[in-house]
Amino acid sequence: MGCQPSAAPPQTPPETPPQASAQASPQASPQAPPKVYRKEVVVAGSPFQGVHGMAVDGKGHLLASNLLGQTVHSVDLKSGAVSTLVGPPLGGADDVTLGPDGSVYWTGYFSGQLMRRTPDGKTHIIAKDLPGLNSLAFRRDGRLYITQLGRGDTLWEADPEGKKPPRKILSPVGFLNGFEFGKDDRLYGPILLKGQIVRMDVDTGKMEPVAEGFAMPTAVNFDARKEHLYVVDAARGELVRVRLPKGSKEVVAKLPTGLDNLAVGPDDQVYVSNMVDNDIRVVNPADGSVRPLVEARLSVPSGLAVAPEDPDEQLYVADVYAFRRVGGRDGKINQTTRVLSTRLNFPMNVSLSAKHVVLSTAYLGGHSSVQVLDRASGELLRTIPTPNGAQGALELPDGTLLIAEASTGKLVRIDNAEPAKTTVLTEGLSGPVGLVADTEAKEPAVYVTEVGSGKVTRVRLSDGSRQTVASDLRAPEGIARHPDGGLIVAEVGRKQLVRIDPATGQSTVLASDLPIGLPESEGLPPGYIPTGVAVGRSGTIYVSSDIESALYRFVPAP
Template identity: 85%
Template sequence: MSASMSQFLSKSLAACLLMAGGQVLAAPPKAYRQEVVVAGSHFQGVHGLAVDGKGHLLASNLLGRTVHSVDLGTGAVSTVVGPPLGGADDVALGPDGSIYWTGFFTGELMKRTPDGKTRVIARDLPGLNSLAFRRDGRFYVTQLGRGDALWEVDPSGKKPPRLAISKPGFLNGFEFGPDDKLYGPILLKGQIARVDVDTGSIETVAEGFAMPVAVNFDARRENLYVVDSARGELVRVRLPTGAKEVVAKLPTGLDNLAVGPDDLVYVSNMVDNDIRVVNPADGSVRLLVESRLAVPSGLAVAPDDPQEQLYVADVYALRRVGGRDGKITQTTRVLSSRLNFPMNVSLGAKHVVLSTAYLGEHSSVQVLDRATGELLRTIPNANGVQAALELADGTLLLAESTTGRLVRVDTSEPAGTTVLAEGLEGPVGLAADTEAEEPGVYVTEVRSGKVTRVRLSDGARRTVAKGLKAPEGIARHPDGGLIVAEVGRKRLVRIEPTTGRLTVLASGLRIGLPESVGMPPGYIPTGVAVGGSGTIYLTSDIESALYRFVPVP
């Protein structure tokens, strides 16, 4: 055979067509080019703040499990405490210069001394949220959501916590006033209260807020600044009258604040993952730390969308992002809407399906109208639902990561549930295979390291691939291949569904935050989606970024 004929046959063989799902499709590409769709951030939703008096702002990062330091002049961010120890919902400085922070999911109160030693000083307080010191050095923390109590804690950790007040009504970000009374928002009542921690008495200082989440005194400690998360307002409350004045209008999703010695107010926003500086003298606002995404996790794209518009479950928001230009065109925010902290997203013909695996009151599956964004249905489920898919008849498939079940939810109200399969080990990702002769669904099992196919007619299972390390997000390629985020090995892989053959597409990826106590298997899932062009999209929870992998011809 001549060399030219051999080359011709080799090229013809490389371009030959494969059979997948009953369709004749082109051979998969051998290489991809990695590109940034949305650049990342240091935070995964920024929360509590504290000015250190040395030109820096301490900022807590609950889901990223870190405590950061922000330069007040430049906005430069550095890490003070990294994961997994730094799971902070709020942060404070003690009289001796130690840093204290609260672990909402872990129920632990942490301390880092000036010499860099970190340890737990209180345990078993789920929902541990806000904290503050009184002038005499007494130290108080509050439980919120997973509890409702105010505790006095020994800053040294030698004595057990003492219950100060039971069920104050969800007391959030607070501070002690010059009268040694505690001032803070009572979430359940939309009020700002004055609390005597010695007697337990609670008085109303101001009311009429939608969702007050934190307060701080001004530098002279005469007035209170309040952030109203649902309205996006920074409000000044004049004491002792309780008169209110809106100082600045901000985006909704505000979480906390800190006031500097110059009376500048630093405000965190967990939805936008940023920190803004407000000058109360004129109401001007500027960004200190800017981000575009908060905690990008689940990801979906319509296969017939030529623009490849991405639906991003950003934990604190549902966002629409241009797959080609990275432009964010639509955002539905938590707190100011009925949205429940979306961690996964999938698309049906007419609906968007969201799920959140938070173990608590916010655990649910939500169905939205794809055209209007209207919330049509909320289905509570506290079993750590990771992925959720809508079938053609409107029924839903849910991956319950904590029970190891794949369940079917019908369209009735209230919803009826049927167990399709059980014994799965940490099911996280789902990818439909409903066009096959025997319709099924592919499931990633983060604990067993498997990709499993479950037949929809009877729940029969077949192992497609094993030996993976923490597989999470999964999507079908247009040619029928499975694209999987193998988080434990920091790589993106392709799996042939009929043979289980694995090909590594990209490695060394910044994906896979460490799991947290009190959260389900998979924690913050890494999302994967594939557009009609064959471009693969991937979320990075570590970087709060969005990437694409473009086929190289």
């Protein structure tokens, strides 16, 4: 996500007009006459960056957790209006619940922290050093239980006051996700690795299956009388009612795939979150009808690409929970490939070659990879695990892949053999994030943004030698080449878009006061959710907004 590293030296931002459009300096480049850019919306934003766990507060609101946006929200159940209860960086919640005294508790998947907001509005860390902290629930007697998932596989009992360290109950569990306690004080929850719902005695750790045959059950919740369970199946897009004690199943509603969690109100209305569609829907279990509560069009737009020969300037969008194709001119979403129900791995960056789309993700905990897709059909051709995380990724003319590892500071090559062989092109970079190729030059090279050092660096492909093109930037992330030869960079630390002349390093502000740059968070590599930049053949510049989950374009004035 767009961050402003403390390692970057303090700089005074250059003087820019307060509007989103800015006049470029006539000294920018002899090849690039000054232009005025008009800011336009391609796809409007959303209050969430993927919505996950939820809890009904009994006061007409729904608490909703927003992991990547690092916030806990309150949603009005009548109007769907969304407000922020806890903002970044402390609000990075994967799941949320209410304690007996009205305190709000949530889990920080990346930070590994269990958080509490007391009724007086104060926020406290009550447990830490639990990477992959995921789900939580209270038992009737006030005991609190939490799980690690992905970066761990453990069920813990936590002290709601934070005075005692967590106590391990069971490990491994089999990836226990969103769980609840029944009237019998047994834990009921989905075991992802087995596709089943189990009942557990938390005092002994003994588990037994309640219902089976799910594709990917991600969460359960009891109805208002705590007699039957509702289950969301993310891969099938189903809300299923499990009748206890026999465990018979009934599909209540068919929804889009990507379901993450659910909450049941006192009137038995079921609130279902979908992280792919970044929305919350309400299901009436009496008749299976579905209505929207909070809607969105994108989830977490980050990396962008556009084919230089495309007159329609169709955008390829790495939307973290989906890969989408969006009309650059009309904002129409033309194609969506979803995580969980396909083999897609949480795309954060995207690039294009003549025949392929290359997607990469810096997600740690088993999901980090580079994936190669056929541009024409969208078929997934190749998945290469990248244990160090992958930021920018390019396919070079000879078919090899070039990967930026922000966490190690390396650029690595991955050949097109099976199994793939990896070699280091260069190392010692400070948070490499964005890549753009210059393979037609006399000495083919790649330009790299270094989010930690504030540099744009040119790396020669033949031997890995480096040359600083521009410095004194703040957290540069996305980068693209303009048809006039200039480099367009999202300078996230100053919330602006700049053009850099690759020959002179001259930097020109094109737009400022942009809604980019979520604050950095513990446990995340540099530039975790990158601000994407792409340039169409018309010279229109496209930028993703992590803060607003939106897409913008900057159109050059005639």
